[in-house]
Amino acid sequence: MSTAILTYLFVGASFTLYIGIAIWSRAGTTKEFYVAGGGVHPIANGMATAADWMSAASFISMAGIIAFLGYDGSVYLLGWTGGYVLLALLLAPYLRKFGQFTVPDFIGERYYSRAARIVAVICLIFISFTYVAGQMRGVGIVFSRFLEVDITVGVIVGMGVVFVYAVLGGMKGITYTQVAQYCVLIFAYMVPAIFISILITGNPVPQLGLGATVADGSGLSVLAKLDKTLLD
Structure with missing residues (x-):
């Protein structure tokens, strides 16, 4: 069996899995759509959050930035990770306590201000658009490599799959899809890291x-070897 056929089978199986998860976890209420009904296990939530971090922005772009800029690129890595921690500690718990589904709703209720809600909406749109644009570009690049199609076609395919499982399953569908992605991504991260560690140091950890x-x-x-390599 050729590599191309195996690639198409793997990608097709992934799409089928994601859409199947969306159908299985169809949202029936507003609470299920926005917060998965509040019934997702903490471990599954953690896996989904980790999969968000290990996304195209990290797996492709962050690796490229660090490879291109060296240690200076680690600033982006620290900021990326720190942002997740700050959101988890300073915003997520209070969003849940207030019983709101979105950040603008929480800001508006918390500060009793329609203006604050509008500012939050504008900030959210700007941040989300910037984030999604990078993610979709990464999706397009990956699909263009694997499926041998144009990047634009890859972006459209990726957006179509995301649209299906996001609309059908809501947050529950997205969460369990992210859990599946976590399993794939953690494998993709760890296998090269383990073998590189064995080759360089003889230590599998x-x-x-x-x-x-x-x-x-x-x-x-x-670390000294890396410093020497960078300086040379």
Whole structure:
């Protein structure tokens, strides 16, 4: 079986899985659509959040920025991760306590201000558009590589699949779809990291390998070797 056929089968199976999850988790109420009925297990929520972080922006763009800029690119990584932590600690709990479904609703109710709600809507649209534009570009690039189609076609295909499971399943469908994506992404992240760690340090645990010495007989640590490589 050729690589192209295997690729189409894998992509088709992924689409079928996502749409199947959306059909299984169809939203029947407003609460189910916006907050999955409040019944998603914390572990599943954590996996879905992690999948959001390990998205096209991280998997493709962040890796490219760090590869291109070196240590300077890590600023984006820290900001990206820090933003998730701040949202989780400073906004998400209060959004739930107030019983609101969206950030503008929460801001408007919290500060008793229609103007604050409008400002929140404008900020949300701007941020969401910027984020989604980058994500969809990443989707288009991935599909153009795998399916051998134009990037524009890849973006349209990706948007179509997302539209189906987002509209049918709401937040519940999105959450469990993200759980499935987490399983794929964590595998895609860990396998190269493990093998690179084995090749460079002989240690199969990347976190431990980062602090180990390079297995080339130089006696340098991995970080010192990276510094030397960047400076050279």
